[in-house]
């Protein structure tokens with residue numbers, strides 16, 4: 001699948017806006033998980049990675065004005081030359097949010113849409129768990145992560161139902177947790193983890 005810009009250019013786009021380090025980390029983690037999923041499904045790693053990296057491309061501009069989140073993204077992505085299909089997948093990660101009237105009644109339907117939503121939601125639980133473990137992810141295990149997932153008060157803003165959408169794409173939660181840990185482990189130094 002064709003991408004109009006390189007990974008480096010995508011990072012430049014993100015850095016052209018004021019970004020919190022924690023937000024940048026979230027984009028990189030989402031990218032890493034999407035790359036891991038692409039490998040698992042034997043599909044286009046660059047394309048899936050780009051979806052993860054840019055899914056919140058408008059976040060720096062819309063975080064105080066949620067109704068615009070993923071609407072503004074369309075403008076930015078169109079300007080960079082991304083096609084309708086790519087943009088629709090990006091926007092689909094905000095389907096169902098009450099705060100975004102344009103998309104509150106939309107439903108994700110394709111595997112790639114479920115994957116992106118599950119991947120970006122999972123980053124919050126993993127990062128919070130790593131911080132709790134003294135920033136350590138190198139020896140994180142699925143069992144421990146699963147306990148945190150089951151404890152709904154832990155990283156409570158990470159919607160478990162969205163993460164469970166990974167099952168609609170054909171992965172068990174256990175496999176997904178393992179894949180997420182391994183994917184984020186690979187970029188741990190870039191995001192301040194050990």
Ligand SMILES: [Fe+2]
Nearest residue numbers: 026055056120
């Ligand atoms: Fe996100």
